[in-house]
Amino acid sequence: MSSHATSGLDRRTELKEFLRSRRARLRPEDVGLPSYGRRRVPGLRREELAQLAGVSYAYYARLEQGYGETMSAEVLDAIARALHLNDEEREHLVRLAQPERQSAAQAPPPQQRLRxxxxxxxxxxxxxxxxxxxxxxxxxxxxxxxxxxxxxxxxxxxxxxxxxxxxxxxxxxxxxxxxxxxxxxxxxxxxxxxxxxxxxxxxxxxxxxxxxxxxxxxxxxxxxxxxxxxxxxxxxxxxxxxxxxxxxxxxxxxxxxxxxxxxxxxxxxxxxxxxxxxxxxxxxxxxxx
Structure with a gap:
């Protein structure tokens, strides 16, 4: 690995891209929604995902913009269910959306040596x-x-x-x-x-x-x-x-x-x-x- 990097990954960008990728893999018929006409991009629209999760479009859009710090655990669970996330994906979502709930995981681990x-x-x-x-x-x-x-x-x-x-x-x-x-x-x-x-x-x-x-x-x-x-x-x-x-x-x-x-x-x-x-x-x- 090169040594010139000075910063880690951008958490909000990771969150946005993760949510979009999970939404893109779902089709309306996969979740019991009607599909009308051709879609410019594959997968569910934001408003459809918000409807499935039981939240407002603006609320979900804010999460997909990388801002999830103020959202409750119940809302994140509802979005995870709507996206059909497995346990590992749900854990990944929570970690990206609310890093304060994973505070111990935020510090980069030191270089390791085996005992x-x-x-x-x-x-x-x-x-x-x-x-x-x-x-x-x-x-x-x-x-x-x-x-x-x-x-x-x-x-x-x-x-x-x-x-x-x-x-x-x-x-x-x-x-x-x-x-x-x-x-x-x-x-x-x-x-x-x-x-x-x-x-x-x-x-x-x-x-x-x-x-x-x-x-x-x-x-x-x-x-x-x-x-x-x-x-x-x-x-x-x-x-x-x-x-x-x-x-x-x-x-x-x-x-x-x-x-x-x-x-x-x-x-x-x-x-x-x-x-x-x-x-x-x-x-x-x-x-x-």
Whole structure:
């Protein structure tokens, strides 16, 4: 990530664009409204959304202009229901509309280092595992993760970031059978996390870099989709030595200090994928650090 950025994301702009993107994905017939004639832009009109939420057009328009600080929790809930938001999207809406309700999340987290106990845990796990912070910087990993995803120890520290790897590294993308799906998951997580720390200049720097260098990122970022990821999701890997195999993705929060996530992958017992992992684990590898 570059170091020249001095400010974070603009929260009000994020709120406006998020609401417009959620409104654009709904058709009148999706919510029981009649549709008359051609529409200049896809999705519901502001007045239709306001009607569904039970608020005035002017009230909703103010929210979509980026001003939600004075709105009640009940009104935001009604708008979230009208927009058919899922739990993660609703959380994202509240965070952008009323940051004072998420005060603990506003301070940019400091640069993180892994506790020795977490490093020992990584080394002890018999599955590929790594730790990322809110910015998706990869803070630590074990040998099996290096065997599956590539040796991140060969990269400069500033390049050890899951988003940079997903969009800008051809070597990293080649390790996934469907790199597009991986990129979408990363974009959703990055959008979700950036909303938790809109004042963090590292986010705006990273997003600027990805936007400049990746058309795929620009398209996915414009969709305003948010998600922390699906627990238990299967990811198909493509390894130059053992071919394709499936791993089950299991992320979990690490408590104590700034937010970090332990991300593990395991294979179904008795499967060919488990045998592929066993082969990778059995090969001698040089120490990573």
């Amino acid at each position: 020795p106990s977490v490093r020992h845990l990584l080394d002890a796990l018999g599955v590929p595992a790594y730790v990322v912070d809110r910015r998706l910087d990869i803070l630590g990993w074990n040998r099996l993760a290096a065997a599956v995803f590539g040796d991140w120890g060969l990269l400069p520290p500033e390049e050890r970031n899951a988003a940079r790897l997903a969009f800008l590294s051809s070597e990293a993308r080649e390790r996934f059978a469907d790199p597009g799906s991986t990129a979408l998951r990363v974009a959703r997580a990055l959008r979700m996390n950036a909303g938790k720390s809109p004042g963090d200049p590292h986010f705006s720097s990273l997003i600027q870099e990805l936007s400049q260098q990746s058309e795929e990122f620009r398209q996915l970022w414009a969709r305003h989709e948010v998600s922390c990821g699906t627990v238990g999701e299967t990811v198909r890997m493509r390894h130059p030595l053992v071919g394709e195999f499936d791993l089950v993705h299991e992320p979990m929060a690490l408590h104590g200090g700034a937010p970090m996530r332990l991300v593990t992958y395991h294979a179904e017992p008795g499967s060919r994928s488990e045998e592929a992992l066993r082969m990778l684990a059995s090969w001698e590898m040089e120490p990573l650090r």
